[in-house]
Amino acid sequence: MLKENEIKVGDTHTAVLVEDLKRTQIVQYAGASGDYNPLHTDEIFTTQVAGYPSVFAHGMLSMGLTGTMLTDYVGDGALKKYGVRFTNQVWPGDTLTGKATIIEIREEDGSKVIDLMIETTNQNDIAVITGSATATIEA
């Protein structure tokens, strides 16, 4: 868990979430999450029937990858809130970088928390996820 005297508003944490996303990792997420929508795993259906240029990642895979960056930063069991908007699709071959920025340090229900702004971008610097989180810190 982060300590209050070691952080300040404006601090950032960044991490490369995935390099050259493979279709197999999307399949892996489909199996673990239970979301077998063919748009994510079935290239033939997705290109020939649904009309997309290729399969694409579950939004929740991007949120999960971003969550890995987030919990690596704030620690285990520290998150109180985590929410995102899926702003662009993530395609096989994409490289994603996640960034969390501390925007406020405050008290909530008698404990110290931080509010974070979150953004995950692809290799073209286009945001695929924007969001926010709140995490408990040590006073």
Place this chain on the structure above:
Amino acid sequence: MAIDKFLVEASHIMMFARSVGDANPIYHDEDYAKKTDLGGIIAPPTFAQSSAQFDPDYFLRPKIGGEGWFGSGKEASGAKPSKDSGGSGGGAAMGLHAEQHFEYHKPVKAGDILTATTKPGNSWEKESKRAGKLKFSESVTEYRNQDGELVITATGVGVQTERAVDS
């Protein structure tokens, strides 16, 4: 959607954590996890999404002996999915997933047995250059543990697009 029994199992957590690129031992190493303040293996922050596995009616999973599947087989398109059979915590069953929000009230641990109930939230429409008319709808899912305690509130926003989105 209502899920009567969402068994949170360590092996499922391990597989889920792998799929989101998370090598943190708190998700797969029980000996390590026992020594932490949390006292055992916990679920990663977006794990509640996999409650779809425990939703008997979840329509984005091929059913055994069921009505067919809309992905490719001999033909590029298989059977049409039935629209009214079961949504889930996320927005996926309502088209594309636009937003997802989680509120964590208590850590979810391996061994927990959760129930989930979903209520519809707001719905609204918007015009988009990329995908035509967009119909948004919100669903709010409450997850409770075996002691009846609220552990996670998940709000998903799904969007139905008029045509395929290419970015």
